[in-house]
Amino acid sequence: MSNYTVNEYAELIEKELSKRLYSVKDGQDYVREAMNYSLSNGGKRIRPILTLEFCKLCGGSIEDAMNFACAVEMIHTYSLIHDDLPCMDNDDFRRGKPSCHKAYGEEYALLAGDGLLTLAFETALLDGNNVLPENKILAARTLASLAGIAGMVGGQVLDLQAEKTTPDYNKIKTIDALKTGALIKSAVLLGCYAANATDKTKLEAAERYAECIGFAFQIVDDILDVTSDTETLGKPVGSDEKNEKATYVSLLGIDKSKQTVEQLTNEALAALDVFDNGKSKFLRNFAISLADRKK
Helix, strand or coil: CCCCCCCHHHHEEEEEEEHHHHCCCCCCCHHHHHHHHHHCCCCCCCCHHHHHHHHHHCCCCCHHHHHHHHHHHHHHHHHHHHHCCCCCCCCCCEEEECCCHHHHHHHHHHHHHHHHHHHHHHHEEEEEEEECHHHHHHHHHHHHHHHCCCCHHHCCCCCHHHCCCCCCCCHHHHHHHHHHHHHHHHHHHHHHHHHHCCCCHHHHHHHHHHHHHHHHHHHHHHHHHHHHHHHHCCCCHHHEEEEEECCHHHHHCCCCCCCHCCCCCCCCCCCHHHCCCCCCCHHHHHHHHHCCCCC
């Protein structure tokens, strides 16, 4: 079983995403181009990497998990396209390039997001691997639930409503758990399902790992918005403070925020102790690297 670095994973995932996008017969090429524009626009590929690694951790293979990994990343990318639209966050740039709606127009950006959302489920249910049919159905249901109104979409709703208020720490935590954390949770669970894992203790440990790194990731984002610069991050910084938006840093301060990230990272590492098969090294290092990241 091959061991990949983060960068090697990112390259592999990008190739596999393109393969699945362009394998759709009779697809309209212009919207496919818009879908590919956002799908291939770099990114950390955190979610699909988690899917692949948790599948390996549970005794499965990368090949078995790849459809699920691509499906999760398609959902994530569709959400970014829609988030950038003028009716939402109205962001003109994404990862240093014009947002999809700036490159292709609002109408096609909307359709590109719709296309990725639907392609995700088509991809998750593809044949050609060792995933049991019932686990493919379970994966699709899990992805739909955690990406929907009780998950990612629900978090976006709460975030929009919070713009007119001053949310407290618990409110922000709830928003982020849904808006960001839910899809990360789906990524690790789909990895377990790809390996046909059924051990409840291990599934719960995987969820706990996801919750901790997802929460830590968002706090680090807030820290970097204060301490980093536009050139390093590839996106504007200081917007939260400028817009008087409540963040973990504004509520806890930088030092307490950093302490919380460290605590969450340690809890994520502890969750992996359930998997005592010697295959968790990558995921341990991954959690630490996400906490220590500079962009």
